[in-house]
Amino acid sequence: MKRKHLLTRRQAIVAGLTSATALLLPGCSKPLPPTYGHILRMGDNLTYVAHRALLPGQSLVREYSRADISNFPATGTTDPGKSGSEEYARLQQNAFANWGLSVEGLVDRPGTYSLADLQKLPSQKQITRHTCEEGWTAIAEWTGPRVSSLLQAAGIQTSAQFVNFFGYDGYADCLDLVDVFHPQTILAYGMNGRNLPTQHGAPVRLRLETQIGYKSMKYLQRIVVTDHFDDMGINGSIQNGWAWYNGI
Ligand SMILES: Nc1nc2c(c(=O)[nH]1)N[C@H]1C(S)=C(S)[C@@H](COP(=O)(O)O)O[C@H]1N2
Numbered sequence: 435m436k437r438k439h440l441l442t443r444r445q446a447i448v449a450g451l452t453s454a455t456a457l458l459l460p461g462c463s464k465p466l467p468p469t470y471g472h473i474l475r476m477g478d479n480l481t482y483v484a485h486r487a488l489l490p491g492q493s494l495v496r497e498y499s500r501a502d503i504s505n506f507p508a509t510g511t512t513d514p515g516k517s518g519s520e521e522y523a524r525l526q527q528n529a530f531a532n533w534g535l536s537v538e539g540l541v542d543r544p545g546t547y548s549l550a551d552l553q554k555l556p557s558q559k560q561i562t563r564h565t566c567e568e569g570w571t572a573i574a575e576w577t578g579p580r581v582s583s584l585l586q587a588a589g590i591q592t593s594a595q596f597v598n599f600f601g602y603d604g605y606a607d608c609l610d611l612v613d614v615f616h617p618q619t620i621l622a623y624g625m626n627g628r629n630l631p632t633q634h635g636a637p638v639r640l641r642l643e644t645q646i647g648y649k650s651m652k653y654l655q656r657i658v659v660t661d662h663f664d665d666m667g668i669n670g671s672i673q674n675g676w677a678w679y680n681g682i
């Protein structure tokens with residue numbers, strides 16, 4: 435998909451931040467997530483408020499060309515089957531034929547969506563830059579349906595506010611609906627034209643292009659739509675000292 439307004443997002447942020455009054459815009463009508471008001475996280479709060487105020491139109495991140503695709507390191511968990519998840523190891527043995535993404539919570543049609551179900555949804559390809567908090571970046575092409583397509587297929591209810599994501603390695607995280615419904619937020623089952631490799635989150639990972647790398651959860655198992663913010667306890671990012679919102 436060719437996209438014209440590639441620089442809009444960064445330009446909007448820079449333009450907005452240089453104007454001090456912009457932070458006072460009443461663009462963020464929803465309250466901040468309740469457990470997110472920690473003093474050490476004030477800067478992140480500011481980022482969250484500024485992004486939500488300045489980027490109401492879900493502006494797109496930059497997309498690259500095939501020639502830009504780079505070497506791509508794998509970090510964090512690189513094989514849940516070898517690091518403690520028997521369930522994942524069993525799915526692996528069967529080439530993920532029995533894998534399914536459980537969709538729960540505030541949806542009219544909760545259930546398990548197989549790889550074939552996800553592949554039936556309209557899919558898109560995007561070549562984007564991944565930025566890890568460790569200080570490296572890498573570019574790859576990702577293929578899969580938008581998270582919004584799945585949630586619409588599942589009948590997301592109007593009371594929805596957040597979506598919680600769970601991975602086979604015990605990771606848990608949550609996103610607000612602005613990020614969930616961003617047009618480049620996808621459930622990637624393909625990477626660089628092949629099935630998503632194990633070290634990068636097989637069979638399906640989240641690609642959340644609007645935030646830093648650790649928010650793109652690998653090894654997806656379950657998603658739950660809720661009407662309240664949940665810090666996800668010790669499996670979530672906040673209690674481990676990571677920012678819940680880390681927009682780029
Ligand atoms: N389930 C799960 N998702 C995860 C991680 C992880 O360890 N487990 N690591 C995160 C981090 S810190 C980064 S930078 C990216 C790394 O993705 P990659 O291994 O494909 O490079 O995945 C993110 N998602």
Ligand SMILES: [Mo]
Pocket residue numbers: 509565566567568647648
């Ligand atoms: Mo990372």
